[in-house]
Amino acid sequence: MADVTQLIHDYLRHNKKFPHVFCPGCGHGIVLGSLIRSVHALQLPKDDVVIVAGIGCSGRMAVYVDFNTVHTTHGRALTFATGIKMANPRLKVICVMGDGDALSIGGNHLIHAARRNIGITALVLNNMIYGMTGGQCSPATPQGNNTMTTPNGSLEQPFDTVELVSAAGANYVARGTSFHAQQLDRLITDAIQHPGFSVVEALSPCPTQYGRKNKFKGAVPMYEWLKKNTVKLENRKENDPRIPVGVFRNLDRPGLEERYADLKAQIRAKGQGR
């Protein structure tokens, strides 16, 4: 307990007015906890960590933590992060986005950040719904689910974040959940250390919006659902309908900022610079 108190003192902003915006039972706080524990485990100086967040419930995460924090526009967090990382490659840039943020309005930026393989860590907090605006269908809402904009069930099939960013070229791709907090700690710690673009999708329940509209009787059954419906990637058998969690892709190619630094060195060596 004392450790937790110490982490709160060290990493949360004292001058920010609490309480936070997250609803009771929300999974986002657990992901934020994992993020803080990962930064602490890696002993990263707070001055070197940049949290870039989008818009939505997940976007509000940035304001509470005592790092360099940028709360950007809807879907565009990765573009700001790209500018920050290229301007100062020394910084550890971590992007926090929701599923609507990363996969819908920011889908283009997500695949291009993966294609560039730029040294940014992207956390996609997937609660399968637009929470802040009151529970509308997102590109991660499972087919057939009810939301405010799909009262008769969603007709569209959802994105698989892991497959999407893997195909687009990200170095490190993992999926965890708010239920498996210790695993999530490890995944985020791994991702932050990894060169190139790293993505961790965190399934994070939204009892207020998603739960109510899809016959969950509260937050606890949603976490039980996560426990029951996920399987470790290593233990997964063929045709298992459960959602696999773990590390899906783990490559060591250099990130864009490293390749750019090499290019600059080459140009300088040739004496082309002016």
Add this chain to the structure above:
Amino acid sequence: MATIRKKRKKVEVFAQGNEAIAEGALLAGCSFFGGYPITPSTEIMEIMSQRLPGSEDGVFIQMEDEIASMGAIIGASLAGRKAMTATSGPGFSLMQEHIGYACMVEAPLVVVNVMRGGPSTGLPTSPAQGDVQMARWGTHGDHSIIVLSASTVQECLEMTVVAFNMAEKYRTPVVLLVDEVTAHTREKITIPHAEDLEILSRVVPSVPPEWFKPYAEATRAVPAMAPIGSGYRTHVTGLTHDTMGFPTSRPDEVNDAMKRLFRKIDQFYGDIMMVDEFMCEDAEVAVVAYGSVARSAHYAVEQARERGVKAGLLTLKTLYPFARPAVEKLCRKCRHVLVPEMNMGQISREVKRVNNGLTRVRTLNRVDGQIITPSEILKAIL
């Protein structure tokens, strides 16, 4: 030991407007360019892609679209860089949301818009001046912004330097509007030596991090800016924020924050306002113009004088905030004021607003993708 400074030779080159803009940006200290190709501004991006990687700390990145370009340069600006992008009509439309973000978080940056015929895809290789009101009012929400224009290739270079200086001094996005003709005209220009130019950079905080209030009321209404990674762990948000940078909806805090954003531009009006007056002292007929049209107007005014008509020309280099005193002075004494422009009347709206019944304001509009010729203006003056 006294150093003997060699007399610097003027560098004269034959260049087009876009090349001059790139040259001006580099002279002003631009070290980050994020962009997306679009005619007729692409040469700026191409030159930056050649020059920046070879410079000491220059970064060039081609983004996936114009929204991303703006995001990247705001990010770079927050990280302490002088950053810019260049685009044209359709791309400028896409940038609007982030221009508002830059206004809100007070990120210094320069957006060059080489205007082509519109709306929509319009006339990609023909000139127009249809984006003037959009440059002022394009992003949602009430805001203040600086919009500049250039009418010659030499001015393209000079106004780019001015744009960076104003962006840094007032912590605001600055839009530089150029039309396709100015951007693609080739003529001889003089490239000044960097040491001969006044180059301004943003003020960084001088207090320790624990005392620093990132959006506090400052002497000049422009607060100091701490780059990301410099030890001042600030929060930057597009939400209306208090002096600490944290979101607020308290009416008193919101009011103070909004009013300061306007005041920081308003109180330096005299410094921001740039106009060129040509034969205005005794003018009985005045032309108010900007961009390539101002060059046609210059010739037309000379011709009119030869024919005995006392004509004068006011060239607007700063479009917004609008040059009210200079225009009003002309409206008070001239028989009529002519506003030729390559749109259906965007600056003439402003001139009419300032005029407010003082004299007759006439318009001369062309929207066929062709320049306004001196003879057309001359005909309208006589």
